[in-house]
Amino acid sequence: MKQKFNIIESTCVPLPLENVDTDQIIPARFLKATTRDESFFGENLFRDWRYNPDGSPVKGFVLNDPRYGGEILVAGRNFGSGSSREHAAWAIAGYGFKVVISSFFADIHKNNELNNFVLPVVVSPEFLAQLFESIEADPSTRVRVDVPAQTVTNLATGMCESFELNPYKKYCLMNALDDIDFLLLQKDRIEAYEKR
Amino acid sequence: MNTLFDKIWDSHVVQHVEGGPDQLYIDRLYCHEVTTPQAFDGLRARGIRCLRPEKIFCMPDHNTPTEGQDRPIGDPVSRRQVDALAANAAEFGLTHYGMMDPDNGIIHVVGPEKGLSLPGMTIVCGDSHTSTHGAVGAVAFGIGTSEVEMVMASQCILQQKPKSMRIRIEGDLGKGVTAKDMALFLMNRLTTSGATGYFVEYAGSAVRSLSMEGRLTLCNLSIEMGARGGFIAPDEKTFAYLKGRDYAPKGEDWDKAVSAWKELRSDDDAVFDREIAFDAADIQPMITYGTNPGMGIPVGGSIPSLADIPAEGRASFCKSLEYMGFQPGESLLGKPVDYVFLGACTNGRIEDFRAFASIVAGRRKAPGVEAWLVPGSWKVSRQIADEGLDKVLEAAGFRIRQPGCSACLAMNPDKIPAGKYCVSTSNRNFEGRQGPGSRTLLASPLTAAAAAVTGKITDPREFL
Numbered sequence: 001m002k003q004k005f006n007i008i009e010s011t012c013v014p015l016p017l018e019n020v021d022t023d024q025i026i027p028a029r030f031l032k033a034t035t036r037d038e039s040f041f042g043e044n045l046f047r048d049w050r051y052n053p054d055g056s057p058v059k060g061f062v063l064n065d066p067r068y069g070g071e072i073l074v075a076g077r078n079f080g081s082g083s084s085r086e087h088a089a090w091a092i093a094g095y096g097f098k099v100v101i102s103s104f105f106a107d108i109h110k111n112n113e114l115n116n117f118v119l120p121v122v123v124s125p126e127f128l129a130q131l132f133e134s135i136e137a138d139p140s141t142r143v144r145v146d147v148p149a150q151t152v153t154n155l156a157t158g159m160c161e162s163f164e165l166n167p168y169k170k171y172c173l174m175n176a177l178d179d180i181d182f183l184l185l186q187k188d189r190i191e192a193y194e195k196r
Numbered sequence: 197m198n199t200l201f202d203k204i205w206d207s208h209v210v211q212h213v214e215g216g217p218d219q220l221y222i223d224r225l226y227c228h229e230v231t232t233p234q235a236f237d238g239l240r241a242r243g244i245r246c247l248r249p250e251k252i253f254c255m256p257d258h259n260t261p262t263e264g265q266d267r268p269i270g271d272p273v274s275r276r277q278v279d280a281l282a283a284n285a286a287e288f289g290l291t292h293y294g295m296m297d298p299d300n301g302i303i304h305v306v307g308p309e310k311g312l313s314l315p316g317m318t319i320v321c322g323d324s325h326t327s328t329h330g331a332v333g334a335v336a337f338g339i340g341t342s343e344v345e346m347v348m349a350s351q352c353i354l355q356q357k358p359k360s361m362r363i364r365i366e367g368d369l370g371k372g373v374t375a376k377d378m379a380l381f382l383m384n385r386l387t388t389s390g391a392t393g394y395f396v397e398y399a400g401s402a403v404r405s406l407s408m409e410g411r412l413t414l415c416n417l418s419i420e421m422g423a424r425g426g427f428i429a430p431d432e433k434t435f436a437y438l439k440g441r442d443y444a445p446k447g448e449d450w451d452k453a454v455s456a457w458k459e460l461r462s463d464d465d466a467v468f469d470r471e472i473a474f475d476a477a478d479i480q481p482m483i484t485y486g487t488n489p490g491m492g493i494p495v496g497g498s499i500p501s502l503a504d505i506p507a508e509g510r511a512s513f514c515k516s517l518e519y520m521g522f523q524p525g526e527s528l529l530g531k532p533v534d535y536v537f538l539g540a541c542t543n544g545r546i547e548d549f550r551a552f553a554s555i556v557a558g559r560r561k562a563p564g565v566e567a568w569l570v571p572g573s574w575k576v577s578r579q580i581a582d583e584g585l586d587k588v589l590e591a592a593g594f595r596i597r598q599p600g601c602s603a604c605l606a607m608n609p610d611k612i613p614a615g616k617y618c619v620s621t622s623n624r625n626f627e628g629r630q631g632p633g634s635r636t637l638l639a640s641p642l643t644a645a646a647a648a649v650t651g652k653i654t655d656p657r658e659f660l
Contacts, residue, residue, distance in 0.1 A: 019389070023624070023628060078388065082626060084340055107424050171215075183346055190221070
């Protein structure tokens with residue numbers, strides 16, 4: 001959903017697994033939807049880790065653990081690998097996450113998050129490890145993501161890092177503009193390119 | 197001193213966006229039914245049309261059942277998605293090869309075989325295996341649905357230029373070692389994120405020696421090591437493969453095109469951001485034991501022991517083995533197999549069926565093994581019949597199904613039941629990929645065939 005980004009401060013949901021692929025984020029059987037209803041995808045985020053085949057919640061899975069909540073998902077390295085399905089980003093957005101923190105993202109998924117106003121924040125392995133420790137020690141640990149300053153801070157320890165975000169995307173996120181809005185203004189350049 | 201990747205990418209840049217990505221012109225957009233309905237909705241909401249409808253080709257493949265395609269799809273949700281693609285293609289004036297159309301099939305099989313994917317092109321699709329088309333010497337990559345909408349609206353995409361990597365594989369491939377094994381070997385060596393952020397050029401004598409079908413398999417799997425795409429510079433094999441195909445240039449245009457395509461190579465002094473080399477002799481027939489494609493071993497090898505796994509990866513490793521029902525350190529040889537799947541955009545081409553048939557010919561499918569043999573397209577299906585492979589396969593107890601993505605991803609009736617083991621020629625062994633609870637072992641068509649006739653995991657070289 002298009003929304004303006006500025007400073008986000010929230011508790012976190014920790015998922016300390018590596019190589020979480022988009023088939024886990026949203027299994028293929030939920031890809032048959034022909035609409036972009038984010039609440040539908042959000043309800044099925046991590047479906048097969050979150051619910052048993054009979055629909056009962058899997059005890060111990062972090063989304064079912066009342067101690068954890070918030071607008072920030074913290075995940076192990078190589079988050080979002082595999083299938084290009086944007087439904088994974090819709091599910092993350094639909095669940096209510098605005099930020100995903102990891103030490104490494106798969107390329108396509110990272111773009112998909114950005115195109116859906118979910119901010120992927122790449123941190124160092126040290127920052128990530130310490131953040132997992134902080135959250136484990138105290139689930140009410142808060143993190144502050146400052147988009148204008150491009151910094152992320154673990155408020156439990158004060159550890160702060162800057163993160164990358166290109167100026168164009170930053171402008172889009174802070175002003176709730178998407179790439180299509182931009183491209184539709186480029187028709188003359190496109191036609192000039194085609195005549196080359 | 198440019199890489200081929202630089203040459204193709206740079207020649208498609210409409211503009212460098214200030215402080216941001218490149219606006220890249222796209223020559224071909226492929227659309228399947230799963231990742232496009234919301235993009236069409238987006239165009240409608242904005243009240244716009246496709247800028248260049250003639251550059252967009254649509255076909256359903258993911259939901260397609262592989263039996264009874266002449267009847268309406270039973271699952272109403274699948275049917276709605278397939279029907280939506282047909283309706284959207286009609287509304288927006290796009291070419292559409294519907295189910296049962298002689299040109300229908302898996303989009304990544306059909307693109308090259310129709311000559312729609314040509315050297316030097318930029319090609320995108322809302323599907324991570326779009327990298328397949330790199331085999332013809334194109335820059336091809338998977339995108340999300342918002343990006344599909346971008347291309348529909350403007351024939352362009354905003355994209356940060358990836359870094360370049362060259363992977364050389366020199367030497368002769370051993371007996372029974374296929375392009376699939378090469379790819380599984382690379383994923384194991386590089387891990388599933390080792391090429392993230394890069395576009396890969398495959399080079400070296402072992403890569404050159406691959407047929408076009410083999411090259412399509414190798415490039416198909418680029419994404420499984422994290423790469424955005426992978427390609428092979430076009431050569432005489434590429435031109436011979438493309439000549440005469442429906443959308444390939446004809447007559448004088450063909451000659452002109454070929455002379456331009458011959459320039460599509462990295463300069464001798466080209467500088468890559470990363471270069472890696474492997475010896476083809478080190479590659480053996482491979483199989484996966486875990487739940488990501490990087491978790492592969494030589495078919496006769498052993499699963500790593502816990503001590504081999506770095507501390508931060510152990511939780512994922514143990515979760516994976518528990519899911520698969522395997523123990524650290526054990527061998528897979530001789531383990532029983534319930535299902536065998538030959539097909540998918542990875543291994544659903546004629547050469548894959550020839551390879552499978554070469555092992556099962558004169559033998560019998562093992563009792564208790566359910567085998568699904570699914571051509572990647574109707575064209576492949578017709579080739580199978582023309583070559584008489586269907587007779588060979590039927591005599592061995594196998595049956596050819598109708599084309600589609602089939603058991604690769606559990607979006608159609610072909611699902612592997614929970615807990616069952618499937619030796620699969622597809623591309624992903626993620627948890628639940630072939631159906632909730634399914635256990636996938638990725639391998640080549642030869643290894644799949646060996647499993648199909650023995651009912652257990654077997655080194656295919658026993659039959660060669």
